[in-house]
Amino acid sequence: MHHFLISRLASRTPNLGVFFFTFRSLSVSNTNHHQGGSFTVSTLINSCGLSPEMVLKLCKKLQLKNPDDPNAVVDILRNYGFSQTQLCSLVKKKPSLLFAKPDKTLLPKLKFFSSIGFSTTDIPRILAGNPTILHTSLKNNIIPRYKIIRSLVRSDKEVVSTLKNGPRYFCCYRVMSDSVPNIEVLRQLGLPQGSISLLVTNFPRVVFMKHSRFVKAVETVKEMGFDPLKSNFVLALQVLAKMDKAMWKLKLEVYERWGLSKDICLIAFKKYPQYMMMSENKIMKIMGFLVKDMGFPSEEIVRSPGILNRNLENTLIPRCAVVKILKSRGLIKRDLRIGSFISITEKTFFERYVTRFQKKVPQLLDAYKANNLRRFVLVVYLHIGWSKKILEMLFAIN
Numbered sequence: 001m002h003h004f005l006i007s008r009l010a011s012r013t014p015n016l017g018v019f020f021f022t023f024r025s026l027s028v029s030n031t032n033h034h035q036g037g038s039f040t041v042s043t044l045i046n047s048c049g050l051s052p053e054m055v056l057k058l059c060k061k062l063q064l065k066n067p068d069d070p071n072a073v074v075d076i077l078r079n080y081g082f083s084q085t086q087l088c089s090l091v092k093k094k095p096s097l098l099f100a101k102p103d104k105t106l107l108p109k110l111k112f113f114s115s116i117g118f119s120t121t122d123i124p125r126i127l128a129g130n131p132t133i134l135h136t137s138l139k140n141n142i143i144p145r146y147k148i149i150r151s152l153v154r155s156d157k158e159v160v161s162t163l164k165n166g167p168r169y170f171c172c173y174r175v176m177s178d179s180v181p182n183i184e185v186l187r188q189l190g191l192p193q194g195s196i197s198l199l200v201t202n203f204p205r206v207v208f209m210k211h212s213r214f215v216k217a218v219e220t221v222k223e224m225g226f227d228p229l230k231s232n233f234v235l236a237l238q239v240l241a242k243m244d245k246a247m248w249k250l251k252l253e254v255y256e257r258w259g260l261s262k263d264i265c266l267i268a269f270k271k272y273p274q275y276m277m278m279s280e281n282k283i284m285k286i287m288g289f290l291v292k293d294m295g296f297p298s299e300e301i302v303r304s305p306g307i308l309n310r311n312l313e314n315t316l317i318p319r320c321a322v323v324k325i326l327k328s329r330g331l332i333k334r335d336l337r338i339g340s341f342i343s344i345t346e347k348t349f350f351e352r353y354v355t356r357f358q359k360k361v362p363q364l365l366d367a368y369k370a371n372n373l374r375r376f377v378l379v380v381y382l383h384i385g386w387s388k389k390i391l392e393m394l395f396a397i398n
Contacts, residue, residue: 057095072102080110081120086128094131109138116146116156122164130167145170152183152207153197166204179207182214189218189228199234204243217241226270236273243276254280258287258298265302272305286312294320296338304339316342321367322353331357 034190077087079163090097100106127133136142149159151170163170172231174203200207218242224234240248255265269276286308290296310316323341326332341349354364363375 002206011034025041033196035242046058048364060229069100069102070098073098073100073106076107077104077124080114081125081367082124086124089128090131094135097131097134101136105138106134109134109142112138112142112146117160118163123159126164126167130171132171133167136171145176148176148180149200153201154193155221158197158201161201162204165202166208169204169208172208178209178211181211182207182209185215185218186234188230191224191228195228195231195234199238199358203234203238205343209241213372214241224266224270232270232273236269239269239273239276248276249277251278251283254283255302257284258291258296260302264299268302268305272309275302275305275308282312283308286310289316290319290338294324294338300338303337307338307342310342318368318370319349319353321370322364325364325367326353326357329361331360 066325074087077090082090097106110123114120118126127334133142146159149162153159153162183196183200186199206217217237220240221233221236222228224236226236243251252262252265256262265276287298287301289312290301290307291298294381307316319341323336327334327336339352343351350368358364
């Protein structure tokens with residue numbers, strides 16, 4: 001395998017003689033270090049999609065330095081849960097990590113992350129995506145920034161959640177310069193710690209944003225009448241902090257196409273702020289299905305705005321297919337409100353609308369498996385007497 005790799009590189013890499021010597025020496029060193037093992041630094045380097053020039057550069061460094069160090073680095077990372085794919089990602093982004101001092105610089109950082117609650121699943125996922133973290137000083141950067149984030153939340157578990165949702169902030173200067181004054185603004189308003197933790201752990205991007213922009217978003221939320229003592233305050237804040245005036249106006253215009261006034265949209269926003277974060281495409285698809293295909297009035301839909309955040313294929317279409325059939329058989333009220341069967345849990349819906357009526361309507365299980373509009377139409381309209389041939393002809397026309 002090594003000879004094959006060398007032959008492939010020969011046509012692209014100058015100074016092949018130096019490369020060959022280095023590669024051979026590296027292979028011998030690695031073989032001695034990993035007796036009986038098939039995974040070596042050399043195979044890692046050559047399986048990571050690095051350029052021949054980079055491979056040559058790394059091999060030269062490995063030849064000049066203690067070859068045991070890079071192998072020790074790989075061993076430590078693997079002990080902390082890194083797969084070969086994750087190791088390749090790490091090496092490709094930061095090849096110099098192979099030359100870290102394993103016991104002096106690398107291991108203490110991994111032990112620190114483990115000590116505050118990162119699992120061997122979390123550590124590789126976060127560090128492979130953000131290898132710069134391993135290049136920062138534990139004493140001067142990682143620990144001080146950990147302490148700042150810890151001061152914003154209630155536990156190490158919440159620190160872990162924060163960094164899983166925003167690992168790049170461990171390398172970001174604004175963690176120090178903006179996050180503390182941002183959270184202080186909320187504390188001055190009397191927000192409970194639970195709401196603050198909700199914001200920090202789930203929406204770190206907002207917490208670490210520029211202070212002036214953060215304050216402006218807070219003022220807008222206050223002006224809209226949100227209660228600082230309720231969690232919806234921070235949910236509205238994270239929406240408005242990410243959205244400029246032009247985007248807000250665009251979202252209102254999209255809902256206006258469905259006959260919804262600005263006042264109605266604002267009422268819905270107070271109930272469920274996240275519904276304004278949906279893309280224009282998703283809004284149009286869901287409203288189109290619920291209004292045109294199911295016949296629900298737009299105003300009824302936004303009375304329970306969380307509905308608009310549900311998955312069209314996995315939730316809305318299957319549940320609506322079941323309900324439409326049950327209505328056609330007179331088994332449930334025809335004026336059943338959409339929130340009553342979309343806003344409930346999967347288990348509750350299945351027991352209330354599928355299991356309960358399955359003996360009378362065996363087709364319900366098939367309807368519940370409808371996960372696209374075509375299947376929805378076929379299942380529902382076949383049930384009420386339309387022929388499959390006619391339905392197929394309609395699909396062909398469209």
